Structure formats: C-alpha cells, structure tokens
Amino acid sequence: LKKPNIVLLGAGYGGMITAARLSKKVGHDANITLVNKHDYHYQTTWLHEPAAGTLSADRTRMPIDSVLDLNKINFVKDEVVEIKREEKKVVLKQGELEYDYLVVGLGSEAETFGVPGVHEYAYCKWTVNGVREVKEHIEYQFAKYNNLSEKKDELLTFIVAGAGFTGIEFIGELSERVPELCKTYDIPQEKVKMYVIEAAPTALPGFDPELVEYAMNLLESRGVEFKINCPIKEVTEAGVILASGDEIKAETVVWATGVRGSSIIEKSGFEAMRGRIKVEPDLRAPGHEDVFVIGDCALIINEEINRPYPPTAQIAMQMAETCASNIKALMDGGSLQSFTPEIKGTVASLGGKEAIGVVGSKKLFGSTANFMKKMIDNRYLFLLGGPGLVLKRGKNPM
Ligand code: FAD
Ligand code: NAD
Numbered sequence: 480l481k482k483p484n485i486v487l488l489g490a491g492y493g494g495m496i497t498a499a500r501l502s503k504k505v506g507h508d509a510n511i512t513l514v515n516k517h518d519y520h521y522q523t524t525w526l527h528e529p530a531a532g533t534l535s536a537d538r539t540r541m542p543i544d545s546v547l548d549l550n551k552i553n554f555v556k557d558e559v560v561e562i563k564r565e566e567k568k569v570v571l572k573q574g575e576l577e578y579d580y581l582v583v584g585l586g587s588e589a590e591t592f593g594v595p596g597v598h599e600y601a602y603c604k605w606t607v608n609g610v611r612e613v614k615e616h617i618e619y620q621f622a623k624y625n626n627l628s629e630k631k632d633e634l635l636t637f638i639v640a641g642a643g644f645t646g647i648e649f650i651g652e653l654s655e656r657v658p659e660l661c662k663t664y665d666i667p668q669e670k671v672k673m674y675v676i677e678a679a680p681t682a683l684p685g686f687d688p689e690l691v692e693y694a695m696n697l698l699e700s701r702g703v704e705f706k707i708n709c710p711i712k713e714v715t716e717a718g719v720i721l722a723s724g725d726e727i728k729a730e731t732v733v734w735a736t737g738v739r740g741s742s743i744i745e746k747s748g749f750e751a752m753r754g755r756i757k758v759e760p761d762l763r764a765p766g767h768e769d770v771f772v773i774g775d776c777a778l779i780i781n782e783e784i785n786r787p788y789p790p791t792a793q794i795a796m797q798m799a800e801t802c803a804s805n806i807k808a809l810m811d812g813g814s815l816q817s818f819t820p821e822i823k824g825t826v827a828s829l830g831g832k833e834a835i836g837v838v839g840s841k842k843l844f845g846s847t848a849n850f851m852k853k854m855i856d857n858r859y860l861f862l863l864g865g866p867g868l869v870l871k872r873g874k875n876p877m
Contacts, residue, residue, distance in 0.1 A: 482507075482508060482509050482510050483509045483510070483579035483580060483810060484509070484510045484512065484576070484577055484578050484579050484580075485501060485505070485509050485510065485511045485512070485578070485579065485580045485581075485582070485806060486512045486514065486569055486576050486578040486580070486581050486582070487501075487511070487512065487513045487514065487581075487582045487584065488514050488559050488562075488569065488581070488582065488583050488584060488585055488743075489514075489515060489559075489583070489584035489585040489586055489741075489774070490513055490515035490517075490520045490543055490584075491520070491521075491523065491584055491585075491586045491774060491775075491795065492522075492523070492524075492774060492792045492795040492796050492799070492859070493582075493584035493773035493774030493795040493796070493798055493799045493802075494513060494515070494582070494584035494773075494774075494799075495520050495543075495546070495547070495799075495863055496795075496796050496799035496800065496803075496862065496863060497582055497584065497773065497799040497802050497803050498511065498513045498547055498552055499546075499547060499863060499864075500799065500800060500803035500804075501552075501803045501806060501807070502547065502548055502551040502552050504803055504804070504806075504807045505806070505807055505810060506551060507551065508810070509810065510553065511551065511552045511553065512552070512553045512554075512555055512576060513543070513547070513552050513553070513554050513555070514555045514556075514557055514559060514569070514571065514576070515543065515554075515555075515556065516556070516557075516558050517556065517607075518542060518543055518544070518554070518556045519540040519541060519542050519543060519607075520540065520541055520543050520546065521539050521540040521541075521606070521607045522539050522540075522792075522856070522859065523586070523605060523606075523792065524792045524856065524859075525538070525539040525856065526539060526605050526606070526607070526609075526610050527610075527645065527648040527649040527651070527652050527828070528652055528828075529607075529610045529611070529614060530602075530605075530610035530613045530614060530649055530652070530733070531613075531614065531617070531649060531652035531653040531655075531656050531830075532614040532617065532618065532652075532656055533652045533655065533656055533830070536607050536610060536611050536614070538872070539607065540607050541872060546863060546864045546868065555571070555574075555576070557571040557572055557573050557574065558571060558572045559571060559585065559743055560572055560743070561743065561746055561747050562581065562583070562743065562747035562749075562770075563747070564747065564748065564749075564767065564770070567579070567581075567769065569581070578769070579769060580769050580770075580771070580806050580809065581769060581770045581771065582771045582772075582773060582802055582806070583741075583743075583744070583756075583764075583770065583771070583772045583773070583776050584772075584773045584774045584776065584795070584799075585740075585741035585743055585744075585776055586741060586774060586775050586776070587738035587739060587740055587741065587754070587775035587776075587790060588738065588739055588740075588741060588742060588754065589603035589604070589605075589734055589736075589738065589739075590736060590737040590738050590739045590753065591603075591734070591736070592736065594711060594712060594713060594714065594736075595713050595714070596713050596714035596715055597714050597734050599714070599716075600714045600715060600716055600732060601640065601714045601732040601733065601734040602616070602731070602732065602733045602734060603733075603734035605645065605735075613733060616731060617637070617653070617660075617731060618660070620634050620635060620730060620731060621635070621660050621661075621663070621664040621666060622664060624664065624666055624670070625664065625665060625666065630670075632670075632672065632728070633717070633718060633728040633729050633730050634730055635666070635670050635671045635672065636671075636672040636673075636674070636718070636727070636728065636729035636730065636731070637653060637671070637672070637673045637674070637729065637731045637733070638674045638676060638718065638719055638727060638729045638731065638732045638733070639653075639673075639674065639675045639676070639733050639735060640676055640711050640714075640719070640732060640733065640734045640735060640736050641675075641676075641677060641678075641734070641735040641736035641737065642675045642676075642677035642679075642682035642683060642705065642707070643683065643684075643735060643736070643737060644683065644825070644827050645735035646675055646677075646733075646735035646736075647675070647682065647683060647694060647698075647827060647829070648827050648828050648829070649733060649735060650673060650675050650698060650703055651694075651698065651827075651828055651829035651830035651833065652828075652830045653673065653830075654673055654698055654701035654702060654703050654830060655701065655830030655831045656830075657671050657673070657701070657702065668702070671702065672704070672729075673702055673703045673704065674703075674704050674705075674706060674727060674729075675698070675703060675704070675705050675706070676706045676709050676711055676719065676721070676727075677705065677706065677707050677708070677709065678708070678709065678710035678711070678722075678736075679707070679708070680707065680708050681707060682694070682695055682705060682707060683827075686825070686837075687837055687842060689842065690835040690836070690837070690842060690844070693835055693844055694827075694829055694835050697829055697833055698829065701830075706721070709721055709722070709723070710722040711736075714732055714734075717729075718730075718732065719732055738775060738790060739753040739754040739755065740753065740754030740755035740756070740775055740776040740777075740778075741754060741775075741776050742754060744756060744772075744776055749764060750765070752778055754776070755775070755776055755777060755778035755787075755790070756772045756776060756777060756778060757778045757779075757780075758771075758772050758777045758778065758779060758818075760817035760818060761801075761805055761815040761816065761817060761818065762777065762798055762801055762802050762805065762818050763805075771802045771805065771806065773795060773798040773799055773802050774790070774794075774795035774798060774799075775790040775795065777798060779794075779818070779820070788820060788822075792859065793820075793822065793823065794820050794822075796859065796862065797818070797820055797821065798818060798820075801816055801818040804816055823838065823839070824836060824837050824838035824839060825837055826838065826843065826848055826851050826852045826855055827852070828849065828852050831849075832845070832846050832849045833845055833846075833848075833849060834848035834849040834851070834852045835848050836848045836851055836852065838851060850876050850877070853874040853875070853876035854876055856873070856874050857869050857873040857874060857876070860872055860873050
C-alpha cells in the first residue's frame with residue numbers, strides 16, 4: 480500500500496505544532512514533508528523585542544532540526560511559489576512536491592490598505608531578517624546624529640504606523656531603550672521624537688479602555704506622542720503624510736497597521752478575503768477535501784459578533800492540534816472534528832517589566848501582566864518541545 484504524502488507549508492506556530500503532533504500520530508505510516516524558507520523556526524510573537532534591540536534576534540529563532548524529529552519528518556528548505564490544486568502539487572523555487580494532504584501555514588504579510596510608499600519607505604517585515612534591519616537602522620540614526628554639522632530632527636524621529644498590539648509592543652520596547660541609546664551616543668533625550676499614529680478613534684481599538692489608558696499614560700511618560708484618529712495616507716522618502724495633509728518628517732517609519740494572509744493563497748487561485756481562506760469548520764478549504772489551512776492564512780468567524788477572529792499565534796497553535804487530528808482521522812476513515820477556538824486572553828508587553836492584559840475575566844497591569852506574558856511565551860515552547868525546550872530557550876519570568 481502506498482503511503483500518503485502529507486506536505487506542510489510553513490514552519491511557524493501552526494506548521495511546527497502540526498508537524499510535531501503528526502509525527503507522533505502517524506509516525507512512519509505517511510511521508511511527512513515540511514517546507515520552510517529557512518532552516519530555522521522563529522517565534523513571530525517575540526519580534527518586537529529584537530526590532531527595538533532589547534533582545535537578540537537569535538533568541539527568537541531555533542534550528543528546525545533541534546526541535547522536530549527529522550527521522551520522521553522530511554524537511555525541505557525552500558520557498559513555496561504556488562500551489563497547483565488540480566494537480567495536487569506544490570511548486571517550490573527549486574523543485575516540486577506532490578501531496579495527498581496539504582497543510583497551508585504560510586503566515587501573513589503586511590496590510591497596507593493601498594497606502595502608497597509602504598513597501599518602498601517603511602519597515603514592514605515582521606520576520607527575523609526584517610527586524611534585524613530595523614534594529615541596525617535605528618542604531619545607525621543615533622550613531623550618525625553627532626557627526627552631522629547641521630543636525631536634522633528627522634534623523635531621531637521614529638514613527639510607528641498603527642496602534643494595534645504590534646505597534647504598541649514595538650514602541651514599548653523602543654521607548655524603554657531610548658534612554659540607553661541616548662547615553663551611549665551622547666544625545667540629549669529631548670532630541671528623540673517618537674510618534675504612534677492611529678487611524679481609529681482610540682489606540683488598541685476594541686481592547687479594554689482602562690488597560691488602553693494605562694498603556695498610553697505609561698508610554699507618554701516615556702516620551703511617546705500619540706496621534707489618534709489620524710490615518711496615514713502616504714509614506715514618502717521624507718516621512719509620512721496624514722489624511723489631514725500634514726506631513727511629519729522622519730527617517731524611520733515602522734509599519735504595523737495589520738496583516739493579510741500569504742500572497743501564495745491568491746496566486747494559487749483560492750477564493751480569499753485579504754489573502755485568508757474562509758475555512759470549513761474542520762479547517763479544510765471549501766471545495767478541497769485534501770487542503771487544510773491554518774494560522775494567519777485561515778479566516779474563521781466569531782459568530783457572537785459576526786466578525787473574523789483576529790489572526791493570532793494562540794489560534795494558530797490550537798488550529799494545528801485540530802488539523803493534525805483531522806489528517807489522522809482522514810487516513811483512518813474516521814470522522815473529522817470541528818474547530819472551536821478557546822480564547823484564553825490577550826497580554827501585551829510594554830517594555831521593561833511593564834505589560835497589560837486580560838486573562839479570563841481578569842485585568843492585569845504592570846509586573847503581574849509582564850510575568851504572565853513571559854509565561855505565555857514559555858508555554859508555547861513547552862507545547863512544542865516540552866520542559867527541555869523551555870529550559871533551553873525560555874524567558875525568565877521574574
Ligand atoms: P507564522 O508563525 O508567521 O509562520 C509562517 C512561516 O511560513 C514562517 O516560518 C515563514 O518563514 C514561512 N513562510 C512564509 N512564506 C513562505 C514561502 N513562500 N515559502 C516557504 N516558507 C514560507 N499572537 C498572539 O497570539 N499573541 C501574541 O502575543 C502575539 N504577538 C505578536 C507580536 C508581533 C510583533 C507580531 C508581528 C505578531 C504577534 N502575534 C501574536 C501574531 C502571531 O505572531 C501570528 O498570528 C502567528 O505567527 C501566526 O502563525 P502562523 O503559523 O500562521 O505563521
Ligand atoms: P491590528 O490590525 O491589530 O492593528 C492595526 C492598527 O493599525 C489598527 O488599530 C488600525 O486602525 C491601524 N491602521 C490601519 N491603517 C492605518 C493607517 N493608514 N494609518 C494609521 N493607522 C492605521 O494589527 P497588528 O497590531 O499588526 O496585529 C496583527 C495581529 O497580531 C492581530 O490579530 C493582533 O491581535 C496580533 N498580535 C497580538 C499581540 C498580543 O496578543 N500581544 C501582539 C501583536 C500582534
């Protein structure tokens with residue numbers, strides 16, 4: 480009997496947990512292949528830290544062969560170019576793979592909402608290589624400043640586009656690091672300008688207002704200026720242009736206005752909304768019995784409010800558990816489970832020992848929230864690689 484080919488695309492939260500669970504559930508009864516651009520896995524949810532330089536980029540990534548059993552999983556380091564659904568093939572930059580079951584977990588890309596200049600002039604890649612560039616660029620601005628005969632304010636003006644969780648977590652880290660950068664490079668702190676520019680009438684729209692106020696007060700006390708109700712309409716070489724027509728000059732614009740799914744989805748002809756496939760309850764793509772879609776590439780609706788769930792690592796990991804069980808069920812001729820997310824809460828770091836969050840019905844502030852955030856980061860490592868991985872790569876929660 481021919482063993483089925485299970486091909487997993489993307490080694491993010493969804494892909495890694497699916498691979499780990501499948502290798503246990505189906506063992507050598509199937510050929511499991513995992514394809515990823517790099518030979519390492521990174522934790523996207525930690526990337527605001529290396530972006531601002533408060534954590535080394537290497538702490539957010541790990542070699543794939545150090546966490547997955549590559550006796551049971553065939554790992555292919557390559558880039559996915561297209562999925563040929565009719566032929567049940569995946570086209571890679573350097574080859575092709577045939578599948579019986581496919582899992583799409585390619586993550587997300589920056590959403591620009593059509594604002595011109597984002598890809599040309601803003602930092603918008605939330606990947607290991609993307610955040611390395613942001614960190615180096617920020618340090619270079621500080622290093623350059625004192626060597627200019629005519630000081631330019633825009634050199635030390637940092638703009639964050641979007642006050643969602645990514646924008647807030649990044650400015651939390653940056654505002655925490657600025658005093659140290661000023662000291663290192665002999666620059667008076669008042670020369671540094673940090674703006675968070677948000678289109679909606681509030682920062683962190685939809686989040687608990689008391690926690691939003693706590694976060695804004697804290698960040699303002701570190702010198703951050705919020706511009707709320709203030710959509711950015713263009714990014715230029717010189718800075719940003721607001722919907723009001725005003726311009727803010729800045730040599731650093733960090734883009735965090737939300738995400739869309741992988742461009743591979745649309746390129747492969749799947750029906751999608753902002754690059755995300757509205758999946759069936761069992762996580763398969765509509766009309767495709769052999770294609771599962773998980774993580775940021777999948778769209779599921781929160782029936783209570785009739786709106787999509789936000790794309791999070793929390794949901795990607797839970798989808799991966801259901802996806803692995805459902806592939807096993809398909810192989811055994813069993814019945815498939817429906818996926819229901821269990822939202823445990825949301826915790827966001829604000830730099831240093833500060834954070835905010837809601838866990839269950841409890842609101843958390845300051846060091847309690849910061850402790851919880853680190854426990855959440857460690858919990859993922861535990862789910863992926865057990866206590867050994869937490870000891871090796873985890874964060875100290877204190
Ligand atoms: P990812 O984890 O992004 O992984 C996708 C993988 O696919 C990557 O390894 C990538 O290299 C690979 N890939 C992409 N394209 C290709 C290709 N063409 N070929 C081969 N490989 C490819 N969510 C939370 O729940 N809690 C948080 O605290 C939180 N914090 C965040 C902080 C930041 C700064 C950011 C940016 C996001 C945060 N999120 C958080 C959201 C969370 O990171 C995503 O929802 C989650 O990473 C989605 O998981 P995924 O498996 O779908 O994709
Ligand atoms: P988001 O969609 O949550 O927030 C983007 C923000 O940008 C919104 O407030 C939006 O109003 C604003 N915006 C959009 N266009 C704009 C414009 N032209 N000018 C100014 N502002 C504009 O996106 P995100 O923060 O990138 O987060 C992506 C996903 O990752 C979300 O699902 C989020 O929940 C998740 N995430 C979670 C955490 C956490 O739990 N700690 C941290 C980071 C990200």
